Amino acid sequence: MPAAERLAAPLPRSPGKERPLRFAGLGLLVIVAAAILAPGCGSKRTSSTLDPLLAQGWQAYSTGDFDFAAECFRGVQTTQRATADQTYSAILGLATVYHLQSNPDFGKAREYYALLAGLNTENARKQSALGLARVDVAEGKDADGRSKLAAVMRDYPDSTEADEAVVHLAESLFAPRADEAKPGGFGIAGDASMERGLKLLEDRLSARPRNPLASAMHMMLANKYIELKRFDKALENLLAAEKDGIAVDRLRSVVVWRVARIAEQQLKDYALAERYYQRYVDDFGRTVLYYRALTSLERVRALMGKEGAQQGKAEPSKGT
């Protein structure tokens, strides 16, 4: 008997007991169905019900509930009804979870990032390329990772993904490496590597000066120039970062403080130091450095007064 007919056929009856038994059976069926339907496991997913599932997945990912996030994304990825965009979000979600969860599974991350590339949209390809490169770097495959990051810059030159690739490539070139044989357990990046990283950031800033990560790149350059004690270049980049607009207030306060401190202590440019200490006092009155900025402002003004007085004394002697 075909399955459909079997389901349609009446159930065999036991004489005298049929009605109550059927009722009990029906009750049992209702309870079982309710139990199955209540958590939503038995429902068929349509493309319109998948967006909330994706949102649940991203939400779970953002709160560190990675297993549940992966489950949600997998639920969408494996259904036939998902739209192309939903499939993209699900695969990207899976790749991201495996890549960035507390105990990363780089193999699976790589697998899903590779799947993304097959989706044939520019967004998917860009995320795939950036993701694969970053997985290599995270696994310590520096040469592979760096060449893939360079490929993102080459293949999608005007994209934010390329901007981010520049940041990660520079980071990889600057990063100290764990090395038990070295003092403190780290090996510091060599000069050539440092110079490559600096040039990379500077080239990107000349090519795309208004890119969304420009302020971050200038801050990165300033950090390195301070580390290398090249204070004129550090100052140049701090000023550029401030001009570009720093979104995080706390970081803007650090940049203003650094400009003032470098100008005063390293470059003896007291006029610039005065301007930036004043800016710090005006804009960041609720930070722990406020009073230091205020006293430094007084000190710098005193130094400027002394310099002015010395120049005043020196000038007539020039004329005589």
Next chain:
Amino acid sequence: MLLSLWQNLRKYPALLLLVLVFGASCAVVAVNAYRAAGGAVGQGRKKVLRIAHWQLEQGIRDAIDRLIADYEKLHPDVEVRQILIPETGYFQWVNTQLIGRTAPDMIEVGSGGTVGWALWPKFYARYFLPLDRYVDEPNPYNRGTALEKVPWRKTYFDEMDGGYEETLQSYYRIPLSAFTERLYYNKDLVEKVWGPTFPKTYEDFLELCRKLAEYGRKNEKKLVPIAGSGYNFRQFFNAYRTAFTANYLDPLDVDMDGIVSRIESAAPIYSGRVKLTETPIRANFELVRELSEFFPQGYTSLSRDEAIFLFLQGSAAMITTGSWDYESMGVQSEFHLAVTEIPLPSKSNPRYGSYVAGPQTEAGIRGGFPVGITKMSRNAEVALDFMQYATSLKKNEEVNRAMYWLPVIKGAEPRDELKPFAPRTEGYSASIEYEGPGAEMAYAQISIEYLSGKLSYEEFVDQFMQAYRREVPAGIQDVLRNDEQTLNQEMRFAAIRRAALTGAPGATAVATGDSAAQYKRIMEAYVAQVGVRDSDIRDWTENARQAEQPARQSGR
């Protein structure tokens, strides 16, 4: 028919039990859901808001009740109820309520010690309403005041920094009050022993302590000058640590960001570039040891509550604690209470004067008594409205005056008695952390032995530095591992924003606010953190190399 159904069902007891349990569960869930929605039986159709906090003092409760009454007068369709939970079990209670999805609409957040510190960001992300879309709009309850057109965030004295969750790069908390710490004293007793003006310098303060001790002996009274405890002692120590180490900022802050990081402080102590025998550091420890002679015997094992009890009983003349205790101390003490700053050595002090930079700054304090709004609230918009009411210029002043706490809104005036608690903007932050990563336990044990007189300063330094050299390398690796976790967390958030920017369904719904702006913020925070990490590692390796050189030379 019912009888025959019963006779038949009787034969299936398991099924019957299942049906009964299922029915009972449905009823319990329905009643709880109904109650959670604010519609307890016989209670009309008002929107009910519930606010949970651990401020059990009568004065605080009454002040909040008055605020609620005023709000309800303005909004007769709303009823606000306080849920008071003792601080000891508060974090566990909140945890259960959040997981069980029965949490109130508004919750005082941030308790739970170290565990709570780690878990709250996860709670915010999962259970609390992000406030980013509201904080840049004016608070409607400021209409007609100087703050009428000012964004809500900017009406706070700290620009709502106390509400910002750095790890999530979002606003989740609405602070109601601010707190500072001061030296409280028994005015009657101090005036009797010393005179009407409290000592302004450490020298006079020490003299006052001597006189108080002598007064106790003469009058056969059980009296200690200072109610020190393991907790209160830290406030003294930190005030003096700041005064003596503030000038180390420039030599130690190698990345010039204005903060001496844990590694920037530990690396030069490890290598010996900074020695604990240097005069400002030695002076710091010696001063605290000198002062601790006026604390109760075995003070480090006393709890905060025991110290407060000693003070309120009149068995101690002074105690350091926060402005949060002002009202309850005033009510419980049978003497006049006064508040002052911890006195510092004067510049003319021959022993300490030349090393003292100044007092500890409070310019960086953030709003406290922070309240979050839960996502599961059926009336989240009304809860937000209530919190905006509570943080309007007029109401924030009123409620804080009633609670005897400091308001958080610009222009709101505290009570006159609280003026000594106004945050001190003139001052410094400490620039050395003695403990060192990994050496915290050793520091706690050995420093107490020094402060209690069991070790000389040289013995303390010698023993502590042995532990320091042994423990700090591993401790620094731990700090760097934590840094990596922070960086990873930032990359997680950047990934959501990037996904939202490419239109990934679901990611756009989760990423509230402007994703492009948030992505820029996260990447800025990320590179800043990478910069600190790289600079810290360079500083550490250079100091570690320096530390190895003498060892190698002596090995030859």
